Amino acid sequence: xxxxxxxxxxxxxxxxxxxxxxxxxxxxxxxxxxxxxxxxxxxxxxxxxxxxxxxxxxxxxxxxxxxxxxxxxxxxxxxxxxxxxxxxxxxxxxxxxxxxxxxxxxxxxxxxxxxxxxxxxxxxxxxxxxxxxxxxxxxxxxxxxxxxxxxxxxxxxxxxxxxxxxxxxxxxxxxxxxxxxxxxxxxxxxxxxxxxxxxxxxxxxxxxxxxxxxxxxxxxxxxxxxxxxxxxxxxxxxxxxxxxxxxxxxxxxxxxxxxxxxxxxxxxxxxxxxxxxxxxxxxxxxxxxxxxxxxxxxxxxxxxxxxxxxxxxxxxxxxxxxxxxxxxxxxxxxxxxxxxxxxxxxxxxxxxxxxxxxxxxxxxxxxxxxxxxxxxxxxxxxxxxxxxxxxxxxxxxxxxxxxxxxxxxxxxxxxxxxxxxxxxxxxxxxxxxxxxxxxxxxxxxxxxxxxxxxxxxxxxxxxxxxxxxxxxxxxxxxxxxxxxxxxxxxxxxxxxxxxxxxxxxxxx
Numbered sequence: 422x423x424x425x426x427x428x429x430x431x432x433x434x435x436x437x438x439x440x441x442x443x444x445x446x447x448x449x450x451x452x453x454x455x456x457x458x459x460x461x462x463x464x465x466x467x468x469x470x471x472x473x474x475x476x477x478x479x480x481x482x483x484x485x486x487x488x489x490x491x492x493x494x495x496x497x498x499x500x501x502x503x504x505x506x507x508x509x510x511x512x513x514x515x516x517x518x519x520x521x522x523x524x525x526x527x528x529x530x531x532x533x534x535x536x537x538x539x540x541x542x543x544x545x546x547x548x549x550x551x552x553x554x555x556x557x558x559x560x561x562x563x564x565x566x567x568x569x570x571x572x573x574x575x576x577x578x579x580x581x582x583x584x585x586x587x588x589x590x591x592x593x594x595x596x597x598x599x600x601x602x603x604x605x606x607x608x609x610x611x612x613x614x615x616x617x618x619x620x621x622x623x624x625x626x627x628x629x630x631x632x633x634x635x636x637x638x639x640x641x642x643x644x645x646x647x648x649x650x651x652x653x654x655x656x657x658x659x660x661x662x663x664x665x666x667x668x669x670x671x672x673x674x675x676x677x678x679x680x681x682x683x684x685x686x687x688x689x690x691x692x693x694x695x696x697x698x699x700x701x702x703x704x705x706x707x708x709x710x711x712x713x714x715x716x717x718x719x720x721x722x723x724x725x726x727x728x729x730x731x732x733x734x735x736x737x738x739x740x741x742x743x744x745x746x747x748x749x750x751x752x753x754x755x756x757x758x759x760x761x762x763x764x765x766x767x768x769x770x771x772x773x774x775x776x777x778x779x780x781x782x783x784x785x786x787x788x789x790x791x792x793x794x795x796x797x798x799x800x801x802x803x804x805x806x807x808x809x810x811x812x813x814x815x816x817x818x819x820x821x822x823x824x825x826x827x828x829x830x831x832x833x834x835x836x837x838x839x840x841x842x843x844x845x846x847x848x849x850x851x852x853x854x855x856x857x858x859x860x861x862x863x864x865x866x867x868x869x870x871x872x873x874x875x876x877x878x879x880x881x882x883x884x885x886x887x888x889x890x891x892x893x894x895x896x897x898x899x900x901x902x903x904x905x906x907x908x909x910x911x912x913x914x915x916x917x918x919x920x921x922x923x924x925x926x927x928x929x
Contacts, residue, residue: 425486426451426585426616427472432483434467434476436829438821441467442481443640449585449633454607454617456627459637459662460861461833462819465620466509468637469587473507474500488584504584508574508591512772514562521545521558524577548576553602564694568595568720568887575603579610586610589620593859595887599720604630622833622861624655636661663863671894672866674873678897679710681747683850683881688742690730696738700726702905704742708850713872713882715896717889717921723905724885725769728852732766733759746850746881760789763849767839767856769885775839778828782820783809785827785838789846812841816867833860840868850881857891869895889918901925 427449434442442464449455457465470476472485474494485492487503494500497507514523524545530537545558554572562570571591578586588607592600600623607617607630621627627634636643636658643661646653690701701723708714716724729736731744733756744751746762753759759766768774776785786809787794794805809823816837820830827838836859843851853872857865872895876882886892892899899916901909901924909924 424450426488428484428486429468429472430484430486432468432471432481432485434464434471434481436821437825439819441640442471445483445637445640445642447635447642448645449616449618451616452611452614453632454611454619454630456631456634457618457620457637458622458624458627458634458658460863461831461837461859462639463637463662463861464640465637466589466831467640469507469589469618469620472500473497473505473587475507501581501583504582505587506578506581506583506585507587507589508578509589512570512574514570514573516563517561519559519561520549520556520565520573523562523573524548524558524580526577528581544580545576548580549573551579552576552606553599566720566725568599571595572599572603575606583615585616585618587618587620590622590859591619592621592623592626595720597887597889600626622859622865624658624862627658628653628655634658638662638664659862662861670862670866672870672873674877676711676897677877677879678712679879681710681879682707682745683710683747684708684743684745685731686743686745688727688730688744689740690726690737691739693736693738700737700905701730704902704905704907706900706907708881708883710879710881711876712898713876713884713896715892715899716883716885716902717892717899717925718902719925720887721904722902722925724902725854726905727902728766728854728883728885729768731759732756732764732852735766760846760848764852765789765843765846765848765850766852767843767854769855769858771835771839775842776827776835778826778835780827781824782813782818782827782830782838783823786812786841786845789842793845793847808845809841812844815844815871816841817864833864836860837864837868840871844871848880851875851883853882853884855886856884857886857888865891889921893918 425448429447432442432445445468459465471481474497477495478493492503515526521542525541530540542558549556552572552575554569592603595603604626610617633645633647635645684707686705688701688704689699692698692700704727718724726736730740733753734740735756744753751762753762783805787805794801806823818834818837827835857868860868872882884896893916897913899911900907901921903925911920
């Protein structure tokens, strides 16, 4: 008997050509929140995959001791029976089932061999209330945004009789207010005796809730910091994560804004699931060549719907308004039209919309602009490899080969592949929807630098982010959206988080 609820001893996990975990040891105390941090590819999700049975016993070396028992999990079901529940960074919900059905999928409430639907919806409503989600339990998953899907995943996990809850980037898709509510929920769980492991790149959140912080780098344990024992700062954590200091989180840029303008005028979009409801309401905005324009707002403000509708009407119905570039009206009816007109959209949901996970990295990157590497409809394999290698190196994508399947990458490395794909397309207008979601602080700096470089090349950059600090740090101007309308606009010199929130809360 010891003081730990979990011990992972000398864990080694190999993938073809890559050692993901190199003799990692990890302990967690009961009734604590333990944070696991590190750069993308450091081994965090792999370590939790070993713990939860995603990678079965026999596929790794080392020992797992949970609740004083030596565990040999062959599947996720094995770990769940022991009291371990994991919420993965990439969500795994059934899109055509309801919220209630998803929450109790595999854990159905059955009476005399039949599902008790009244009790199912009643309990689902109760657990949705716990996670702060006001949503009818009959709503289909495909009809809600990625942030709400994350909350449904959390609701699903806490309905199980868990002793250890593992959350992989649980607030990545949430705005500040929703993230704060979730962190308070974890603290409440802790008070009720539940132990949690949280993987997060949001270091301020880690510092807010974690009792211990374990840092991984390149598949190895660097150190574990304990609250009220060690001096813990974001700078110290970053130093452990990346092996170097990052004094400035945002790169400096000398702006060179040109007179050419990309403009959206009087843009109105109706909900495809309810053609009487306006989602985007007479929105107008513009971005000049060489300018980075941000769009702030709470979840449900319509930011993603705006971007997707502009990108070849990929979202919405009964769309009206005008899109102009350099004074010329663009006629865009499909995604193909948008790409031909130099518009690219980096989706917030890389798994469902940004990548073809069953294909390799090279295929995903080059697919956005095949004419660039083809000659008489035949792909020049050497040119394709050369171009993809440049992007791999530029974004430090941690892979064994360009032929590695994209589904095997960590979430952060998948995001880098999405960005690389659109860089390969060579667009003029970039609609970036949460471009650093699930990305570590070191990689964020690289992506910010890339965005700056694209702006300096005269590209039109529109950036959606739920992190106000990020928008303030990189954007030249920021629009504020609320309930499908533009309700404010700030310059870099005049903006602050307080002003953005005041604009949101006071606007009607």
